[in-house]
Amino acid sequence: MISNFFKVALRNMNKFKGYSFINIIGLAIGLACVFLIYLFVQDELSYDRFYLQSENIYRVANRVKMGERKMDGNTICAPFAPTAMADFPEIKEAVRVHFWNNVLFSYKDHQFVEDKLLRTDSTFFKIFSRPFLFGNPEKALSESHNIVLTESTSKRYFGEKNPIGKVLRLGEKKLYTVSGVVKDVPENSHFHYDLVCLLNLEPEEEDNWFSDYMQAYILLKPGTDYKVLESKFNDFIVRHMGPRLVDVLGIDLDAWLKMGNEFSYYLEPLESIYLHTTTEGQIEPVGDIKYVYIFSAIAFFILLLACVNFLNLTTARSFTRAREVGVRKVFGSTRGLLFVQFYAETLLVALCSGVLSYFLVELTLPYFNQIAQKSLTSSLLWDWHYILFVLSVIVFVVIFAGSYTAFSLSGFRVMKVLRGEVQKGRIGKKIRASLVVFQFTVAIVILISTFVIKGQVNYMQAKKLGFDKERVLVVDRAYTFEKAEKESIKESLKKYTGIEGVSFSGMIPGRGTNGWSMYREGASNEEMINFRLMNVDEDFIDLLNLQLLDGRKFDRDRLADTAVFIANEAAIQALGYTDHPVGRFVYKPSFQGRGRTPVEIVGVVKNFHFDSMKDKILPLFLHYTPKYHQRYMLVKLKADHVMEGVKMVQKKWAKMTKGEPFEYFFLDHDFNSLFKGEIRVANVLRYFTILAFFIALLGLLGLVSFEMQQRVKEIGIRKVLGSSEINLIVILSRNLCLSVIIANILACPITYYVMQRWLTNYVYKIDFPWFYFIIGLILSLILAIVTVIGHSMKVARTNPIKSLRYE
Helix, strand or coil, rough: CHHHHHHHHHEEEEEEEHHHHHHCCCCCHHHHHHHHHHHHHHHHHCCCCCCCCCHEEEEEEEEEEEEEEEEEECCCCCHHHHHHHHCCCEEEEEEEEEEEEEEEEEEEEEEEEECEEEEEECCHHHCCCEEEEEECCCCCCCCCCCCEHHHHHHHHHCCCCCCCEEEECCCEEEEEEEEEECCCCCCCCCCCCCCEEECCCHHHHHCCCCCCCCEEEEEEEECCCCHHHHHHHHHHHHHHHHHHHHHCCCCCCCHHHHHHEEEEEEEEHHHHHHHHCCEEEECCCCHHHHHHHHHHHHHHHHHHHHHHHHHHHHCCHHHHHHHHHHHHHHCCCCCCHHHHHHHHHHHHHHHHHHHHHHHHHHHHHHHHHHHHCCCCCHHHHCCCCHHHHHHHHHHHHHHHHHHHHHHHHHCCHHHHCCCCCCCCCCHHHHHHHHHHHHHHHHHHHHHHHHHHHHHHHHHHHHHCCCCCCCEEECCCCHCCCCCHHHHHHHHHHHHHCCCEEEECCCCCCCCCCCEEECCCCCCCCCCCCEEEEEEEEECHHHCCCCCCEECCCCCCCCCHHEEEEEEEEEHHHHHCCCCCCCCCEEEECCCCCEEEEEEEEEEECCCCCCCCCCCCCCCCCEEEEECCCEEEEEECHHHHHHHHHHHHHHHHHHHHHHCCCCEEEEEHHHHHHHHHHHHHHHHHHHHHHHHHHHHHHHHHHHHHHHHHHCCHHHHHHHHHHCCHHHHHHHHHHHHHHHHHHHHHHHHHHHHHHHHHHCCCEEEEECCCCHHHHHHHHHHHHHHHHHHHHHCCCCCCCHHHHHHHHHC
């Protein structure tokens, strides 16, 4: 019996080859999209879950409000972790981590620049457990000179050999002995490392409660409610930070809090950091749960589009199968058996599409990885979770797409069918028209959303940032040079005609800043303002073409300029120095109980974006530091000498550093990486927009083709009565155009609401471009008409005698 159902299903597929092909291809593409997005979403949701005790690991974060500035941070003071470990029995282990990047290691005659050197405590591998390939995990970080390598790092240095006991040199003098090799950290981690050594903090650092440059993680005992532990942190702050606040700043904690300021610690579950964190200054770029929701919704609606295709074509063909249903009932087939028959046909199509979708996913996975910036492998296609999801989707398709067909076709009455009285009625036609509207509504929503996201990305990339980032070569590890060498290399490079200027700085736009809380004139101890700080030299303003609004630039001939600031407009606003700010003072707390240190403001620069455009421009001071904190060398190249300029800088670097690795990047490309999350979403949406329209148009083509076959006699009569080909094409296409127009009307408010919500994430954003709705309407109409115009012309040109004879 069951085999007979599938035999009949195969005969029907063979009989209607064109519609079967459209059904299978459309559904296969839809399923492939769903499965790719599933792999993406699963990867996003899997971050940091591979650690043995991941559900009990938490990162310590803090929430600070000072005046109008409110922020969440994940960097905290050095004493927190060991002190909390001693105070709270709920904490099983605690560890601090701090990353160094762009550091020079050497082994014998080989040099390596490392960007992921992790400085941590000896308890690190007790919390973040990894399999050791060489060495003892209990003793790997027992000595201050020990260093642990990852598997890939060990191979770079030593090949396949056991490296235990080998000695590496950090910089010129510091020596480390390899004590262990661990498996590489998987991609789905919110931080990665290549080398691990101990922190080795000075005593004053270990007791500094006002530093905030490292992260702390704690491992709680199983069954601990982390929210209960959080509630104890306020008392912890009062006990340990309160007295020190009075000692170093002369501020009473209670009085400071009563002024409207806030400070608190809270915990972030490790497994939620990647998608849910709201803290600033991440170790590595993180994801966003909003995009998981967006992609999941896209997958669901693309699946619906594919199911609607099947539903549309099946209902359109339903009346051609009415006689088949009648004959089956005459020979004793019950409605239940007819149900099974039609579900079997749907299952066969779904299975064929599912198999084809596997090949499509395998074929497109490398390209998907490129646009989604992932490293998904085809081995995931045979994971039991994935196979279970595939089967679940196929079951959904069979139930959703097969139910209407089974109910409607199995309900035909025998006598009416055999007498030919089954109406080709209006209800089915309205349902099919509604489904077409639904398909195009979904496709248009995705299309306009893609336009808006791409428009926001283009706006951020093209917006005037307040500084010139074009053709700025940035060389890392410039602290290799002594002060005299910096002046020498500056003068030497400036002589080259392809170079416009050279500057040294501790920070650059897009790579973070330091923070410092200070006072305005006449402020009480509680009235501190948080400022950002960039350490620069005298040429920084000119090289980046910052606009000086008032005062002067730094002057290397003025020794006192190391003790002055140049402020941005936001800093002047925060201080309230809007009238004649130059010559006024801002005051640094001494942190030694000796009052405040005045710092003169000698200049004001126009606001410029030194961080993401999701946030407003913060108060900033430029600090002149010619001797210290100068990690980067910035070289402004002329437009027609870019490559020659790079080679010249590299040659000079090699000569002055005796062959150290030359690490560089361009400022514009580096700054644009701040938008890579939005760029990734825009790229993925672009491709899925194309596929959504392709699926919708594929179904439309099949549906229109079938309906035109039903109107052959009508077309013949109209031609006999004098209708031209143009008139016939208009008649055949007008319902289609009406459906597309209705779809656009429905898509407009939906898209506007969703995209307005998305744009609220950005302080600097585009106004919603209303003309996108017009573009969406025109584009969807053109695509729909082009899809059916060829078939419409073929039918319209058919000889009316043949049409009438056919009928």
